[in-house]
Amino acid sequence: MSRNINIFEFPLNLGLIKKEHETEPGVKKLPDWLRKFGFHERINAQNIYRLEAPEYSMDFDEETGTKNPDKIIGYAGKQSELILKNYTENSFAIILGGDCSILIGTAVTLKKLGNFGLFYLDGHTDFILPMLSESKGIAGMDLAVVSGTGHEKLTNIEGLKPYFLEENIYCAGNAETDDKEYVDQIINSKIHYFDLENLTKNGFGKTAGDFLQMVNEKKLDGFFIHLDVDVLKDEIMPAVDCRMEDGIDYDNLKEILKPLVQNKKCFGIEITILDPDYDKDGFYTKTFIENLIDIFKSIDS
Template identity: 75%
Template sequence: MRKEINIFEFPFNLGLTKKKHEIEPGVKKLPDWLRKFDFHSQLDPKNIFRLEGPEYAMNFDQETQVKNPIQIIEYAQKQSELILKNYDQNTFNIMIGGDCSILIGTAVALKTLGNFGLFYLDGHSDFIPPRLSLSGGVAGMDLAIVSGMGHEKLTNINGFKPYFLEENIFCVGNAETDDEEYVSEVINSDVHYYDLENLRENGFRKTSENFLKMVQEKDLDGFFIHFDVDVLNDKIMPAVDSRMEDGIDYNNLKEILIPLLENTKCFGIEITILDPDYDTDGLYTKVFIENLIQIIKL
């Protein structure tokens, strides 16, 4: 990683529905949690920017059929403004969530800058319309939203629909493949889809190289990486909102990310869903940081 680094902190949790035992989802604590274990200091960023999130709510909106759309849209617009105000072509950007709905703000910013690709590394596809969502949480629909599926209020901020073209998206690592209706949405789209089984079969590095080949052939202006930590195996990362047993390990993650991070067209990466409330002693977080720092600094 030769570029200077900017860190953007987006402590936002309104894309998630809180569980019965929770006061609110703990993912909004992630920026401070990573800072506590020296993630920031080890990267020595040029700048650290922060956009505080609003108070937690679970307001279901009949028009959009999701929870908290007004707050999510307003936050996304502020995110976009913050990113664009501090945009530097020679800087690598690390966005720390928060839940997956923080992708929307970055997507709006990138659409302002040009035609970008998206490498979506996640234990779920998050590519469903509101009618298939049991919770109404935008964090479970964010990939659909940024590619134009869903209510216009969310998908067409600033008249930018779609923020990413389906054909410029790789959706990688989905381990939740039991629900045929859920999976059929992404399978029947133009998204390049590699569920966990197909990812292993195709090869971790090869899948990233396939993505980079697409970026080059289409002469895209750049690309962004979404990294939801629930794509990791539950044994090494159980501190997530929606746990699943299977997933990739840190060696697999290294094979996936290094080719992407080495590419000059990589705008940055976002880290989402790691919940400090489920890792109170930092056992899993410390190992996570150690591995991610090694990957970023290579």
């Protein structure tokens, strides 16, 4: 039976800190940018839903040690309502950010639906406490938040902590490995962690297969994929908030994602951090879309 694709647009940028030359981070333009280059039409989505985000701010909250937590928590609640209202067992959700903090809303949703796994594909771990964050932006700590590390205000929305169990998470692709204190946070957790070097050594398809084997062995209700485009090599995707020289290429991306999206237990995927302001003519975006279309063709295969 074929699956119906629903697109959810969550143009939130409150998890990022604007750069000096910016009025606000441009990641909020991502859904409209992909639409401009034909992604929505070509993906043949059955439904497209959108939740407008609060105005940009950089309000520091002493209690949590983060910026904009109340607005992000409020938005997460509305995200969850929208996803749950339009969820069916035969649907596949493509969630377009925005920054990585949109994961919180989906995480809350999935905890309400059962016990889910998470495949976190990102050029960073995003698994730190505020004390290690220079920006205090929640987009750099979202993996920690959704797995229960951090202030209760963020990690225990509606008493649902943790949204994902650490041992049900694969974190793959981190290229920021020079900072030992940063990396130690995730190494000392129960998360299955593959930095870029170890992801390459283990094999892209094998890592996806190992994750699916875990999902089956643990009889999880399903799983979700987080894709931060900064996991891609800088030469093919420089239009991101925090550029990293090293990363994976599109063949690697397909090898990882195709078996995941083909699996019937895959709830969906979120795509974050692509910033149209750094890709003025859409050169990098067009190639990205072509590869996404190829990956999503395999959903029903």
